[in-house]
Amino acid sequence: MKASPAEQQELLRLQSLDTRLQQLAHRLGALPQAAALAELAKRDTAVRGTRAEAFGTLEDARAELTRLESDVEIVEARIARDSDRLQHTSSTKDVAALESELVSLARRRADLEDQELVVMQRVEDAEGVVAGIDEERASIAAEAAKLEGERDQAAAGLATERDAAERDRVVVAGGVPADLLKFYEQRRVRGGGVGAALLRQRTCQGCNMTLTGSAFEDVRRAAPDDVLLCPECDRILVRTDESGI
CATH class of the missing domain: 1.10.287.1490 (Helix Hairpins)
Structure with missing residues (x-):
């Protein structure tokens, strides 16, 4: 030739x-922020998994608390019913039976209320764990947003250089x-x-x-x-x- x-x-x-x-x-494909963002994404995935487990624990505790509250309501309704019947009966036998049942119901209610306190603490602790995880995710999101801004700014500068080089190449290639x-x-x-x-x-x-x-x-x-x-x-x-x- x-x-x-x-x-x-x-x-x-x-x-x-x-x-x-x-x-x-190469620089556009290997911006330093990209590696940091990938690491943050991995952290967020792990934290989301932890949150799912923590939220499951919280939901279980809430469900148990709801059940206990329902049981307390049932016992209190029975106490109210038996107390009303006690006031309106003249039968010695019925009075003795109702008083015995009211004592048992009172013990049952006390036991349920003690369980409620324990489960309420579990709910509060679980809510604290979930809130802490949410704060961690918010921190990761804020850091990622900052890195994305830096990455986009750097990419824009490199893209401007690339566009200028591409225009120059067209001119030079046109003379060959x-x-x-x-x-x-x-x-x-x-x-x-x-x-x-x-x-x-x-x-x-x-x-x-x-x-x-x-x-x-x-x-x-x-x-x-x-x-x-x-x-x-x-x-x-x-x-x-x-x-x-």
Whole structure:
């Protein structure tokens, strides 16, 4: 392939922009806030699991308290009923039976009320645990929001740089002959993002191989408009006054 030295040297400008775009893409994909946000997301997932367990404990305690309150209401209703019957009966036998039952009901109510106090404490403790977990989640959310703001600001700055580099690339690529540009793109794909490299002091800047022997002679004897490839990395080898040939 043939291309003037000036056209070949434009490939170095194009390569510089492509390298810059690669760097910006890497930085956009590896913002420092991303790792911290991922860690916060893992923490939040773990905390949500803990909250689910704690809330289950709270709900169980509340259900037990509701049952005890219902049992107390039933006992109190029976006490009220028996007390009313006691006031309206003249039967000695009925009086004795009602008084005995009222004593038993009073003991039952006292036992239930003692259980209520214990379960009420369990409910209060469980509510405290859930509230503490909710505070932790709120703290995680606040930290995540702060990191997201920093990430978005950093990403916006990098995106601005990327957009400017992409515009510059369009301009530079527009000045490169189509066949040379196509060849460069092919080399760039094969070369891991590097399609053209400067030959400086007989050394390819793409792979750091120093040309010697027949490889150097081939380059030295080539016409200025010959498009050469590095014998080591197979990238376009661009010659300038720095090449040392």
